[in-house]
Amino acid sequence: MRVKLATQIVSRSVADGLEFYSARGTDGLQNVKGTVLFTKKFNDLFDALNRNHPKEGITNGSKDLRVLASFLHGLNMWEKEAASGKIARASFLTDQTAEGLRVTVLSTLELSRYLLKSCGFKYVLKRKFNQDVLERFFGIIRHVGGQNEHPSMPTFLQLYNMLSFYSLMKPPKFGNCELQGSQERCALTLTDLKLAFQEAGAQTTKLQELKQKLDGLVSAEVECEDVFDHVYEVLGTSDCIVYYLAGFMCRKLLRNTVCLVCREGLVEESEVHKQPEGALVLCKTRGGLLHPKRHIFHFLQAAEAHFHRHEADKNVYELTVESVLEEQKFSFPCPNHKEEIMATLLHGYVAMRMRQFCKQRLLQMKNKAQQLRKLAKLT
Numbered sequence: 355m356r357v358k359l360a361t362q363i364v365s366r367s368v369a370d371g372l373e374f375y376s377a378r379g380t381d382g383l384q385n386v387k388g389t390v391l392f393t394k395k396f397n398d399l400f401d402a403l404n405r406n407h408p409k410e411g412i413t414n415g416s417k418d419l420r421v422l423a424s425f426l427h428g429l430n431m432w433e434k435e436a437a438s439g440k441i442a443r444a445s446f447l448t449d450q451t452a453e454g455l456r457v458t459v460l461s462t463l464e465l466s467r468y469l470l471k472s473c474g475f476k477y478v479l480k481r482k483f484n485q486d487v488l489e490r491f492f493g494i495i496r497h498v499g500g501q502n503e504h505p506s507m508p509t510f511l512q513l514y515n516m517l518s519f520y521s522l523m524k525p526p527k528f529g530n531c532e533l534q535g536s537q538e539r540c541a542l543t544l545t546d547l548k549l550a551f552q553e554a555g556a557q558t559t560k561l562q563e564l565k566q567k568l569d570g571l572v573s574a575e576v577e578c579e580d581v582f583d584h585v586y587e588v589l590g591t592s593d594c595i596v597y598y599l600a601g602f603m604c605r606k607l608l609r610n611t612v613c614l615v616c617r618e619g620l621v622e623e624s625e626v627h628k629q630p631e632g633a634l635v636l637c638k639t640r641g642g643l644l645h646p647k648r649h650i651f652h653f654l655q656a657a658e659a660h661f662h663r664h665e666a667d668k669n670v671y672e673l674t675v676e677s678v679l680e681e682q683k684f685s686f687p688c689p690n691h692k693e694e695i696m697a698t699l700l701h702g703y704v705a706m707r708m709r710q711f712c713k714q715r716l717l718q719m720k721n722k723a724q725q726l727r728k729l730a731k732l733t
Contacts (some may be wrong), residue, residue: 411477594634
């Protein structure tokens, strides 16, 4: 089991997803407030225990100390209610899990306070409180020992002396610990070779061709001050995702866009909480996500529909772009940069969806191959 992946089950993203689908009446998610609260508490606990950067370090009176103290108090109250019979015993953690959590949180609190107050530490990185070094060391010993996973004392000393002199073995690739330091990187990778022999400016050529095709097709009839003052019907999940991706594409464009008209034509500055397609952005944002303009959303929504139609074809990029240009009408307020902005949006969105589609298809193929290997062992 990989702990890094297992802990994602109780992450803030899962809590936001539960609230998002519960608001849309998904079966089995009608009453998820308790699960959401439980997930967020454990998410805050894991965040407090995984500080690895000096700017996030724990200091006197920091929020993480309060989070740990609050979690410890909640765990004790939860156990008391289970012991008194107010809640079922099955609704509480096992004795080993509860005791392990209590020891972890309490020891982390006491050690942090000791280092900050008695030892004069400016900050404490709690991610360093682990036994990864020991796990890596014994993992190397087991690795070099071959099939002998339980070496005797003479064998262990022999392996240790050999590794001390040669240091030929690397730490295990998978496990409950992480590698430290920078990993060795090849001077020349296969990707570098492919890029070296690739036609120069292939991506730029595609983008220039798309700009030429858009020349004259984009109108400048959109008013940037449009405000949507009524509630639309609840949209599907895919529309919310396209809206989220549209905001991501607009953020990338804003980095290199100086024209004020273009910047105003990309993102919404007014209140947009009434737009149902922005529900996912409102659910995920911590203050930095952007809301795209309505015409940008509709433009990429059409691109998503055409991409979904041609996703299994060989020339998916060309077919998607041609379909969008033939069947859709688009508009942008800036007459000087409208072709460039819309071409960059369309090109970037289709390229991003192609990468996502290939990654998802590769994951499906890996899962299928893994299942076939399991079946082959049974026969």
